[in-house]
Structure formats: structure tokens, C-alpha cells
Amino acid sequence: MPRIASRLFALWATLAGPAFAAPALDVQEAWIAEAPPVARVHAAYMILDNPGDAAVQVVGVSSPNYARVEMHRTVVDEGMARMVRTEAIAVGAGERVVLEPGGMHIMLFEPKERTRVGDQVPLTLELDDGSELDASAEVRQRPSPAQHQPHGHMNH
Amino acid sequence: MNQQQTSSRAAVAVLFILIAAAGLAAGMWLSQQFASAPPAQPPAGLEATYLPEGRQLTEFSLVDHDEAPFTRARLEGRWSFMFFGFTNCPDVCPMALQVMRGVKTQIEGRATPPQVVFVSVDPERDPPATLKEYVGYFDPAFTGVTGELDQIDSLTRQLGILYGYEDPDPETGEYTVNHSAQILLIDPQARMRAVFSTPHDVRAIARDFLEIRDLHQKEG
8 A cells, every 4th residue: 555655646746847846945934023012013134055956046934924025235335224025036056045133024915913932933934946845943932142143153 | 108198289289279360460450459540441351332532422402201391301310221212113222222122121129210202203103192102102111202393303313324215115104214223322421422233232231331321430
């Protein structure tokens, strides 16, 4: 039985084509910063690893928990903070892109319900090859940055 | 003379040198303390941009998140951290508020922490009730402030804070606000004394505040 099942699976995977190939990106440490209940916008952060040998672009993100999702980059230029909307996040072959506070982030508009620390929020990343990648972002409390180590692990 | 005697003589000699050095250091320190006080030098090693004379604020008329007047008088008699932003800001503003929460925790127990004032530069979308809930999430003691645009401008101009609105998204009407990301330190005479640029570091800001406060106390 298991052999037949696995053969059927292999056949189906072959027919399904690239949409079923191993995910082109590895999503790690996806999290959403808990925000005041009154906040209409949230931010999600994550690490995107591309283990493959071709560049991959994230061209869209969606979540059933939010009305709309965009990709943004915070830019501080001569002390002035701006949010720049980006249509795609490119991850080169074998490269890693870190979405983190003060930099690139997923902007989540109009939460449909209150999110609390510990909640898991589903996110779907749309890739430039047409495939979709499901991820789960944990709601966490925003850390207080110290020692210019936004995601470091140095001891002080 | 055996080995042990030699080493104990050496130890005595080292001890004398240490005592002499400590005495010299103490003397230098005392002479510094009692010398006719030179004008306060900006302390070395501050991460902040320090304004030795401070920039005196003139009157402005805003409201706090309880709709009580928020004027220059609210900055007098206590230290204040100020930050300008808006609540539809997913990244920079919550980061800054979380930083100021962390700074407050670092200072508590060593000094009275400054009040924290979050001024919205987006009054249309940030009425006082919204601000109250927003800043209260980070710390119930934080104060949200808003007001008429011309009054906001009269404060931002004095502090060198810039802001501007991006064109609304044609589909959603959503707009974002560009704004200065510095945290400002105001002294108890309502003078701007320091500017903390990004990236903000909780420990550095707390350390700088304590140093600037000491300096301010020496000024009398």
C-alpha cells in the first residue's frame, strides 16, 4: 500500500510540475510584532533563504487575517524615515534576505481580529514562478533594540 | 635571601606604587572638582548629538490624549523624551516607542525617568482617543499629543523635525507619512538638549541621558 501511494504521489508531483517542486524559498523565523489593539497596520518580519541555484522573487503576500498586504522597506535618509513600497523582494541563488525592524517588512493592513503574543498567523508568499509558499508567522512582542544588534546574538 | 622574601618585597613595592597612583588620581580628581568650574564641556563618548546651550522652546498649544492642553509648561520641571510619528506606522514608530520603554526601564532605580511624549503628525487619522490607546499599549504613563497642524508645525520647526504626506494610494486612499526619526531630549527648562539618531540603542540612550542629567545638575 505505501509503495502504491508513494508512486501515485510521485506521478502526481510530476504532473503537477514546478508548483509542487521543493519550495524555492525557505522561510524561517517569520513573526509579527504585536501591536496596540487600535493599530490599523502591523508588520511581519522573516528570514528568506534561497537554497536553489536560481534567483527567486517574492511578488506578493496575502493573509486571511488582514484586508491587504504590501511589501515595504523603511529608509532613513538624513534622519527622515520613509516607507517605500516594493513590488518584489529578490533573493539571489544561495542567498539570504532578512526582513527585520527598521528595514524590509511585510505591511499588514486592517487586522480582522486582535492578534496577541503567541498567535500563529498564516501568510502566503506568491513567487515569480507562479508558485505559492505557505508560512506561519508567530505574533511576538517587539524587542527593545540594544547595542545595534537587531538580530544578533552577541553577549555583552 | 630566599625566593619567598624576594617576592614579598616585590609585592610591598607594587603596593606602594598602587597607593601612590591612587593618591595621585584622587588628587587630580579633587583638584578638578574644586577648580573654578569651566563652562560645561560636552561629555566625550556620547552617542547623542548634544546641544551645550540647549535650544529654548517658545510657546505652543497642543492637546494630550485626554484632550487636556499640552503646552510648553508641560515640558517644564521634568525631563522629556519626544518622538514625532503617526499610528498608521508599522515599523519605525512602534520601534521608537519600544526603545523609549526600554530606556525608561534602564533608568528606573537610578534616576527619575523622563516623561515620554509621542506627538502625532497625522492629526486627521490620530484623534486623542486613538493616541491614548496606541501609546498606552507601550506604557500607560506615555503621553500622546496632537493638535492643529499649525500648532504641530510651530513645535516641529523649533525642534528641527520634518514631516510630509505621501500621495494617497489611488485604489485604497491609504497614505503614509514621512517623518524625522530622531528621539529628542528636552531638559526641565523646556530646552532641547540632545538628539538621538537612528538606529536607536536602549542602553546608549539611557547612559547618555544619565550623563547629560549629571551635567545639567552641575550647571546648577
